[in-house]
Amino acid sequence: IRIVEHGKIDLAELLDVRGFNLNADLGGGMTLRPLAPAGKSSDRITSLVLRSDKPLNLDRLSEFMNELLEDHGKQLLRYKGVLNIEDEPRKMVFQGVLKLYGFDWDTEWAEGEPRESVIVFIADELPEEKIRAGFAAMVG
Template identity: 25%
Template sequence: MNDKIPVTVLTGFLGSGKTTLVNHILTANHGFRIAVIENEFGEIPIDNDLVLNADEKIIEMSNGCCLCCAARTDLIEILHSLLERSDRFDRILIETSGLADPNPVAQTFFVDEEVEKHFALDAIVTLVDAKHVRAHLDEDGHDGVGSHVVDQIAFADRIVINKVDLVDANTVREVEKTVRGINATADIITSRYAAVNIADVLGIGAFDMARTMSGDPHWLDESDHQHDPNLTSVGIEIPGRFDHRALETWLTTHLDERGADVYRMKGLFAVDDDPRRFVLQGIHSLFDIRPSTPWQDEERTGKVVFIGRDLDRAALTRGLRSCLVR
């Protein structure tokens, strides 16, 4: 096991803070060389643009599916290709899509001979949104939102209850109690902005194959996974510069009306004459737009992805276009 490359899998429902945790890990002073695999549920790739620039290798899997579906074969191929460059990194970090079931992702490391020989699953780390998780869990039904969240929490080796700054202490305790009711063994830590101690999520050796098999002897036989059919993605690309205030005003108005149906939004924009890229992150009616790294030579094209129910592509496109600088 000591000769194998350790792999950490990050899971968590839409907007729980996975990309924020990836950025925290990549910018921390840990001395590791990390290869990052990004997986998205969406029409256009954007997560790679939201990960901070670093020396680490970023590999995108933006095929509109998540790793727990047919794309798992793509993950095996990527892992095989990484073996040819294994001298360039010490460990691998996989950020799954917000709709991924971690079970099939974990199976990947035991169903392929080469992968099992060279890689070791270190831990499944699940992020939980302290503000929205209980509402998501209440959305019952076969293959619904609540089912996705339960699967992600239940299979975790380490659970990070994130965004505790958005709720009071009593709510945090209630969320911890709810999470513990789903997963009785995983260690639970709390965080703001996913700012955890790196030693709490990397190199923890928490995945236990024997424990997993004892809980479900047929675990490796499971392959079927379905997403909530009502959750869809709308990706929009609009070239040009945006009026920052107009964009905030339109988003506020739109989310006041439709925030319950918008589970996740993320975007990248050019704002007025500012040389920096501006990043949009949001979940339901909460959103934030803040400056990031400067634009380089690439075209300044706005990209935004909405994930939710009953999304109106035409209305969303009109709304975004209305925020362009005239």
């Protein structure tokens, strides 16, 4: 058992590896081929950006995120954001994968810095209009 704080641990203790070398010889026989025929693209994986210049209520934000994760957590491949929480001088940062996410308080907003909340989702077939409507309702 290893005790860690905020995930800080020497990777060799976890993985028993000697590191990853980007310059390693990959061998001469490797070829690359497209996964889909040229000219065709998959529209399933998309990104969605939500923005607000209004401070967010933490309770309403939690309800919005919990509902989003419950309904679409398996579709949320990656998401992250920097949030302006009402009555809070610090930025809230968060990130997640699928239904797993974490958040923490960051530095205070700088003098003159625009206090804007931005959330970015990368997802598989996400109902964009429904989520935008839910976010707009949460912002008020």
